[in-house]
Amino acid sequence: MKLQFLSNKKAKQSSNENRISEEEVTIRVSKEVQVQLDLIHFNKKDLVLVKGLQPLIEENIESIVDQFYKNLEFNSGLKAIINDHSSVERLKVTLKRHIQEMFNGVIDELFIKQRVTIAITHVRIGLQPKWYMCAFQDLLESIIDIIDEYYEDRDESLAAIKAVSKILNFEQQLVLEAYENETDRII
Amino acid sequence: MKLQFLSNKKAKQSSNENRISEEEVTIRVSKEVQVQLDLIHFNKKDLVLVKGLQPLIEENIESIVDQFYKNLEFNSGLKAIINDHSSVERLKVTLKRHIQEMFNGVIDELFIKQRVTIAITHVRIGLQPKWYMCAFQDLLESIIDIIDEYYEDRDESLAAIKAVSKILNFEQQLVLEAYENETDRII
Numbered sequence: 001m002k003l004q005f006l007s008n009k010k011a012k013q014s015s016n017e018n019r020i021s022e023e024e025v026t027i028r029v030s031k032e033v034q035v036q037l038d039l040i041h042f043n044k045k046d047l048v049l050v051k052g053l054q055p056l057i058e059e060n061i062e063s064i065v066d067q068f069y070k071n072l073e074f075n076s077g078l079k080a081i082i083n084d085h086s087s088v089e090r091l092k093v094t095l096k097r098h099i100q101e102m103f104n105g106v107i108d109e110l111f112i113k114q115r116v117t118i119a120i121t122h123v124r125i126g127l128q129p130k131w132y133m134c135a136f137q138d139l140l141e142s143i144i145d146i147i148d149e150y151y152e153d154r155d156e157s158l159a160a161i162k163a164v165s166k167i168l169n170f171e172q173q174l175v176l177e178a179y180e181n182e183t184d185r186i187i
Numbered sequence: 188m189k190l191q192f193l194s195n196k197k198a199k200q201s202s203n204e205n206r207i208s209e210e211e212v213t214i215r216v217s218k219e220v221q222v223q224l225d226l227i228h229f230n231k232k233d234l235v236l237v238k239g240l241q242p243l244i245e246e247n248i249e250s251i252v253d254q255f256y257k258n259l260e261f262n263s264g265l266k267a268i269i270n271d272h273s274s275v276e277r278l279k280v281t282l283k284r285h286i287q288e289m290f291n292g293v294i295d296e297l298f299i300k301q302r303v304t305i306a307i308t309h310v311r312i313g314l315q316p317k318w319y320m321c322a323f324q325d326l327l328e329s330i331i332d333i334i335d336e337y338y339e340d341r342d343e344s345l346a347a348i349k350a351v352s353k354i355l356n357f358e359q360q361l362v363l364e365a366y367e368n369e370t371d372r373i374i
């Protein structure tokens with residue numbers, strides 16, 4: 001396990017403790033995007049599970065983000081890109097906000113637009129899609145470890161893990177489409 | 188659960204039954220690719236877990252592949268691409284082989300080259316990366332459900348799920364790099 005948890009003991013809890021209802025989450029997207037969500041079987045039930053994770057993510061956000069940038073330092077090219085355009089300290093702030101918003105329980109035009117804008121930023125700094133994908137995997141693994149640490153019930157844990165893997169996959173779809181469009185535009 | 192399992196009852200088993208050793212798996216890649224694997228924390232232990240899944244995947248390959256193409260039919264554009272260039276029946280044969288090879292326990296130049304060639308095939312038929320990503324997610328979910336169905340031990344199940352999510356992420360990296368290179372070449 002790479003993440004440092006706040007407590008050393010396993011502190012498994014039931015996700016029942018912060019049960020969210022379907023009325024508290026929103027999916028409002030175009031027909032095309034709905035097909036994307038249908039293909040990955042992402043529905044309101046998943047979004048409920050994602051939003052239910054929000055307190056846990058907030059509690060562990062420092063470790064997630066620390067792990068994220070520590071990991072990127074394995075690759076000197078990525079380190080150079082970061083230092084040329086920004087700094088780890090500044091990026092930690094924006095990444096924290098970004099990850100927390102992912103667990104807001106809202107997928108709508110604004111959510112999508114924000115993600116596309118961020119993807120375009122990465123096209124401009126010359127980040128190759130493969131490194132982007134690596135970063136998503138690292139993020140997924142951090143979140144899986146947190147879910148496993150805190151969720152008592154095996155089925156609930158797995159359902160939450162699947163929901164997170166789907167919302168991250170959806171973000172990857174948005175990123176890749178932005179890369180395609182932006183690369184066409186630049187050329 | 189979308190997959191039809193061979194037996195209706197839960198038939199959980201311990202992965203100990205087909206324990207593989209690190210000598211039976213191979214990672215032989217360039218320095219650059221090794222960095223990609225390092226960033227997603229994919230090591231020989233993961234490959235051992237992946238190879239340990241091979242019998243289970245073989246046993247359930249029909250359901251995985253059926254689910255894969257049934258899912259694509261939600262999108263009439265994708266259905267049209269398939270029928271223009273091939274047929275579901277023919278693709279089922281190649282996809283079966285492809286998935287089974289993923290669990291061979293070997294990541295080397297040949298493994299990578301084959302995957303890049305297949306990715307290039309998809310660039311040529313005009314498949315947008317976002318649909319490719321959706322298909323990977325569907326595949327991941329099918330395999331997660333199989334692991335959950337068969338693995339008794341929670342920790343072993345989760346370790347196997349993480350290993351599979353990593354090897355699928357690695358394949359996505361290869362695919363996206365091929366898309367980038369191939370698109371540059373075509374333009």
Ligand code: HEM
Nearest residue numbers: 078081082085086094095098118121125131132135136139
């Ligand atoms: C899961 C993958 C990633 C996510 C979610 C993510 C998220 C973000 C966010 C939210 C921003 C702020 C954008 C803004 O200010 O509007 C940003 C900027 C940035 N990211 Fe990432 N990032 C990811 C991967 C990477 C990787 C792998 C690198 C490696 C070089 C990287 C380097 C940067 C840099 C240099 C900026 C600043 C760009 C600028 O302001 O000119 N990111 N990222």
Ligand code: HEM
Nearest residue numbers: 265268269272273281282285305308312314318319322323
């Ligand atoms: C996880 C994602 C996918 C995998 C692993 C995969 C795998 C494969 C493989 C192994 C082949 C055979 C290549 C060869 O004969 O050399 C193939 C061909 C093909 N795939 Fe996929 N595929 C994926 C996604 C898709 C999707 C989403 C579509 C939707 C249209 C698609 C449509 C096709 C077509 C039409 C061909 C035949 C191309 C031709 O022979 O001209 N694939 N795919």
